[in-house]
Amino acid sequence: MQTEQLSFFRSTTWTVIGITQYIRGLFESDHNLQDVRVRGEVSNFSQPRSGHVYFTLKDESASLRCVMWRNTVMEQSFLPKDGDAVEVHGSITIYEAGGQYQLYADEILPLGRGALYQEFLRLKEQLQSEGLFDESRKRPIPQWPHTIGIITSPTGAALRDMLNTLRRRYPLVNVVLAPTTVQGDDAPPGIAAAIKALNNIIKPDVILLARGGGSIEDLWAFNDPRVAYAIAASEAPLISGVGHQTDFTIVDFVADLRAPTPTAAAELATPDRAELMVSLSEINQRLVRGMLAIIENERWEARNVHHRLERISPSGRIRTDKQRLDEYIIRIGTAINHVIKFQQTRLTGVQQHLSSLNPMAILDRGFAVISKADGKVVRTIGQVKKGELINVRVTDGEFGAKVSGVGSENIHNKSD
Amino acid sequence: MAEKIKKIEELPYEVAFTELGNIVESLETGEHTLEEAMALFERGQVLAKHCAMLLDKAELKVKQLSDDSLLEFRGEE
Known part of the structure; x- marks a missing residue:
C-alpha cells in the first residue's frame, strides 16, 4: 500500500x-467477503489442463x-455445467493481473440440496456435541479378523467389490x-437393525458398512441419526x-475408521496375502539362518573345546x-656301559694282581717248594730232621730227596 | 511330535505366524542346546508350512444372515 507523493502541487x-493492492486490502479486511x-x-464453465x-x-x-x-476441485464430488443453479461458497478478492474481483470457491453445491446440506451440518454438530465422534470412542481395528460382518445391499456393486477384495487379500476370513x-x-432402520443383529448373533471382529457412490440424496441414509446411534452402540x-x-457422511464420522470406498473398507479390515507371503518367506529364511548359525556356533564350540581338551589332556603329558x-x-644305557667297562677294567687288574700272587710263578724263577711227607710246606729248619724224606716241587714237576743234615754241621761243602 | 503337528494344522494363521515369529526370535537371541534348537527349528518349519498352506489354499467363506439364522450366500454372481 505504497503512496508516492510525486509533486508538491x-x-x-x-x-x-x-x-490495486489497496483495493485488495479493502476486500480482504471485510469478513463478509x-x-x-x-x-x-x-x-x-471451463476446466483447462491446469485442472x-x-x-x-x-x-x-x-x-x-x-x-x-x-x-479443491479434486475434493469436489459435484462439478456443475453451464445452466446449473448452484450455491458457491468461498472468498471474494482481487485478481491483480486482471484488475478484477473474483469469487475463489472452496465448495460448489447444486442448488436445492443446500437444504439437505444444512440439515447435514446441523446433525453433525449435534452428534459431535453428544460426543459420538470423539477419538476416545474409536475402537481399534483388529489386525487379524476371523469373521467380518458386511452390511450393504446384497445386489450392489459394493458387495461384489468387497468380496473380491477380501478374496484377493485375505481369503482366510469368514x-x-x-x-x-x-x-x-427403509434404509436407516434396516442398517441399524443389521448392526444390532450382527453384534447379537455373529459377534464379528469387524463390521463393514458400505455403499457405492451416488448423489447426496442416494447417500442420505448414512446421514441418519438412527444409524449413527447404532454404530456408536456396536460392540464390534x-x-x-x-x-x-x-x-463424507455422518456415518464416516461415527465409524471407528472411515474408508473412502467399499473396496478400501475391505482393504483396511484385512492384512494383504501378498504381504503376508513376503513376511512369511522372510521369517522362514530367518528360521533357517538362525538354525544354521546355531549349528555353526556349535561346531565352532566343539572345535574350541577339542583344542582346549588337547591342551589339558594327559596324552600331551604322556608324549612329553x-x-x-x-x-x-x-x-x-650309557651309564651302565660305563659301569661295565669300569668293572671290566677293574677285573682285568685284579686278575693280573691275582696271577702275580700265584706261588707257582716263583718256581719259574728257580725257587722250589719243599713239603714233608704229610704235605706240610717246610718253612723253617726246625721242621725237618737228618735223614727225613722230603718232597721238592719245581716248576715242571716234583722229586724226592733226603735231608743230609740240619743246621751248619751238615751243610755241603761247595768244594766237594 | 505327531500330536503337536496335528495341533498346528488346526491353528489359525495369526496364531501360527505369531508362534513362528517367537520361535525365530528365540533361536536368534536365546541360549539353546543343539537339541532344543533342533526341536524349535522343526516346529518352526511345520508352522511355516502350515501358514503357507493356509495362504495358498484358503477360500473365502461367505454366509448370509437371515433373521436369526445363517444361510449359504448365493447371491453374488
Whole structure:
C-alpha cells in the first residue's frame, strides 16, 4: 500500500499495483467477503489442463467471476455445467493481473440440496456435541479378523467389490453378510437393525458398512441419526465405506475408521496375502539362518573345546614324558656301559694282581717248594730232621730227596 | 511330535505366524542346546508350512444372515 507523493502541487498519485493492492486490502479486511455463499446460474464453465475450474455466476442483472483451484476441485464430488443453479461458497478478492474481483470457491453445491446440506451440518454438530465422534470412542481395528460382518445391499456393486477384495487379500476370513436396503426411507432402520443383529448373533471382529457412490440424496441414509446411534452402540468396530473418495457422511464420522470406498473398507479390515507371503518367506529364511548359525556356533564350540581338551589332556603329558623316558633310557644305557667297562677294567687288574700272587710263578724263577711227607710246606729248619724224606716241587714237576743234615754241621761243602 | 503337528494344522494363521515369529526370535537371541534348537527349528518349519498352506489354499467363506439364522450366500454372481 505504497503512496508516492510525486509533486508538491498535485494530490496523491498511485501506481497501478499500489492502488490495486489497496483495493485488495479493502476486500480482504471485510469478513463478509471472506466467508460468502452465493447462489446463481453457471455460465462459461471451463476446466483447462491446469485442472483449475473457471466459471461465471449470473442472475438476471449481474455476474460474478468464479475460480476453483485444482486441489479443491479434486475434493469436489459435484462439478456443475453451464445452466446449473448452484450455491458457491468461498472468498471474494482481487485478481491483480486482471484488475478484477473474483469469487475463489472452496465448495460448489447444486442448488436445492443446500437444504439437505444444512440439515447435514446441523446433525453433525449435534452428534459431535453428544460426543459420538470423539477419538476416545474409536475402537481399534483388529489386525487379524476371523469373521467380518458386511452390511450393504446384497445386489450392489459394493458387495461384489468387497468380496473380491477380501478374496484377493485375505481369503482366510469368514464373511457374514447382513443384507439391507441402503437407500430410501427403509434404509436407516434396516442398517441399524443389521448392526444390532450382527453384534447379537455373529459377534464379528469387524463390521463393514458400505455403499457405492451416488448423489447426496442416494447417500442420505448414512446421514441418519438412527444409524449413527447404532454404530456408536456396536460392540464390534465398524469401518465405513460409503460412496466415493469425496463423499463424507455422518456415518464416516461415527465409524471407528472411515474408508473412502467399499473396496478400501475391505482393504483396511484385512492384512494383504501378498504381504503376508513376503513376511512369511522372510521369517522362514530367518528360521533357517538362525538354525544354521546355531549349528555353526556349535561346531565352532566343539572345535574350541577339542583344542582346549588337547591342551589339558594327559596324552600331551604322556608324549612329553615318553620323550623324557627315552632320554633317561639312553642316559641309563650309557651309564651302565660305563659301569661295565669300569668293572671290566677293574677285573682285568685284579686278575693280573691275582696271577702275580700265584706261588707257582716263583718256581719259574728257580725257587722250589719243599713239603714233608704229610704235605706240610717246610718253612723253617726246625721242621725237618737228618735223614727225613722230603718232597721238592719245581716248576715242571716234583722229586724226592733226603735231608743230609740240619743246621751248619751238615751243610755241603761247595768244594766237594 | 505327531500330536503337536496335528495341533498346528488346526491353528489359525495369526496364531501360527505369531508362534513362528517367537520361535525365530528365540533361536536368534536365546541360549539353546543343539537339541532344543533342533526341536524349535522343526516346529518352526511345520508352522511355516502350515501358514503357507493356509495362504495358498484358503477360500473365502461367505454366509448370509437371515433373521436369526445363517444361510449359504448365493447371491453374488
